[in-house]
Amino acid sequence: MAAIDPAGKKRLFERLSSVREIVFGVQDGVLTTAGVLCGLSGAVSQHTQVALAALASTAAGALSMAAGAYLGTRAETEVLRAELELVRKDARQKPYVIKEGLLDELCKEGLTREAAYRIVQLLGTSPEALSSTAEAKMFGLAGTMMSNPALDGLVMGVAFLLGALIPLLPYMLIATPRYDLGGALVATAFTLFAVGYFEGWLAHRTDRWRSGTRFLAIAMSAAAAGYLIGLAISPLGATAG
Amino acid sequence: MLKPGDPAPTFDLPCVIDGRIARSSLAKIDSELVLIFFYPRDFSFICPTEVTGFQRALKDFVAEQTFVVGASIDDVDSHLRWAAELGGISYPLIADDGAGLARSYGVFDEKENAALRATFILDRKRTVVFSTACPFNVGRSVSETLRIARALRTGQLCPADWTLGAGTGAIERKF
Numbered sequence: 001m002a003a004i005d006p007a008g009k010k011r012l013f014e015r016l017s018s019v020r021e022i023v024f025g026v027q028d029g030v031l032t033t034a035g036v037l038c039g040l041s042g043a044v045s046q047h048t049q050v051a052l053a054a055l056a057s058t059a060a061g062a063l064s065m066a067a068g069a070y071l072g073t074r075a076e077t078e079v080l081r082a083e084l085e086l087v088r089k090d091a092r093q094k095p096y097v098i099k100e101g102l103l104d105e106l107c108k109e110g111l112t113r114e115a116a117y118r119i120v121q122l123l124g125t126s127p128e129a130l131s132s133t134a135e136a137k138m139f140g141l142a143g144t145m146m147s148n149p150a151l152d153g154l155v156m157g158v159a160f161l162l163g164a165l166i167p168l169l170p171y172m173l174i175a176t177p178r179y180d181l182g183g184a185l186v187a188t189a190f191t192l193f194a195v196g197y198f199e200g201w202l203a204h205r206t207d208r209w210r211s212g213t214r215f216l217a218i219a220m221s222a223a224a225a226g227y228l229i230g231l232a233i234s235p236l237g238a239t240a241g
Numbered sequence: 242m243l244k245p246g247d248p249a250p251t252f253d254l255p256c257v258i259d260g261r262i263a264r265s266s267l268a269k270i271d272s273e274l275v276l277i278f279f280y281p282r283d284f285s286f287i288c289p290t291e292v293t294g295f296q297r298a299l300k301d302f303v304a305e306q307t308f309v310v311g312a313s314i315d316d317v318d319s320h321l322r323w324a325a326e327l328g329g330i331s332y333p334l335i336a337d338d339g340a341g342l343a344r345s346y347g348v349f350d351e352k353e354n355a356a357l358r359a360t361f362i363l364d365r366k367r368t369v370v371f372s373t374a375c376p377f378n379v380g381r382s383v384s385e386t387l388r389i390a391r392a393l394r395t396g397q398l399c400p401a402d403w404t405l406g407a408g409t410g411a412i413e414r415k416f
């Protein structure tokens with residue numbers, strides 16, 4: 001019989017919470033930069049100006065995404081911590097109410113009232129076990145949901161930066177017009193497909209190619225829209241100049 | 242929900258008393274007052290504080306010629322195991338498993354599929370003389386229920402927070 005390794009699974013789930021930041025950061029970095037390159041290439045003819053603008057956009061984007069992830073996680077963690085504290089206070093001050101609520105939840109999951117009662121009675125012998133089970137079952141709260149804001153911010157910023165460099169490097173290295181943008185788009189497409197494939201692999205899907213293709217299709221649609229918007233607004237630049 | 246002055250619906254239902262299955266009939270209860278308390282469910286965590294609370298105060302209710310009856314929509318088998326879990330109950334726990342009794346007293350909550358924490362006291366004519374209900378998450382006060390039974394037994398006017406031995410007014414004054 002295969003043994004379950006709870007500690008290993010717990011570590012895996014904690015690491016998986018960073019996967020969200022990595023996937024989001026890389027995808028956003030790749031797409032934003034590709035979008036900027038496409039949009040500016042439609043509007044500005046100078047290769048160097050486009051590259052510099054994309055670099056500036058990358059720096060600003062990485063800092064903004066890191067700050068956003070830090071602030072978002074921090075707010076989420078603070079709210080979660082406050083809610084957990086309220087539940088723990090209730091468990092200490094009104095154990096009967098918490099026990100009744102937990103009993104109802106266990107009954108909803110298919111246990112008989114008597115079986116649920118006995119389980120809650122046992123849990124009640126440890127206030128810690130009672131409150132942690134009540135948090136998870138009654139309110140869907142769990143201590144493991146608490147992320148590290150600084151780590152989330154750092155991971156998001158670095159992921160965005162790495163993602164942004166993927167279309168930017170070929171664009172900067174290839175000086176030939178049209179081939180520069182083409183190289184950037186090929187690198188972007190390959191990376192987006194890889195991120196989708198990676199996501200499918202993480203989710204243990206068998207159709208990882210489809211997962212990669214879907215990710216690529218959605219992301220490239222956004223990039224194409226950016227390019228079209230750039231083309232649409234290019235006459236405004238000519239008028240202003 | 243029935244209010245003071247309403248005639249109490251009669252019942253003749255299976256119950257559990259002193260660890261055995263029996264029947265409880267309102268018509269056969271020979272007592273000055275009858276206290277019927279409904280509670281939501283067996284195997285819960287607030288209800289046992291009430292059920293055992295009435296058990297502890299049973300002697301005081303008997304001294305006031307008050308017959309205590311508990312009722313929930315659980316069946317007799319559940320009551321049997323539940324009463325054993327609580328260390329034995331010496332007053333009838335009625336098995337109102339069709340919720341007919343709770344409905345006739347107007348205390349059945351369809352959404353929760355349980356009876357409210359409602360308390361009724363009936364006089365010798367089996368007319369409701371006291372009724373109250375608590376929300377599901379708040380247990381009722383056994384001592385307050387006993388105070389009401391004692392006040393009713395005086396047959397006099399009892400002021401707010403009246404307690405046993407305190408002065409009463411002549412009943413002819415009505416209010």
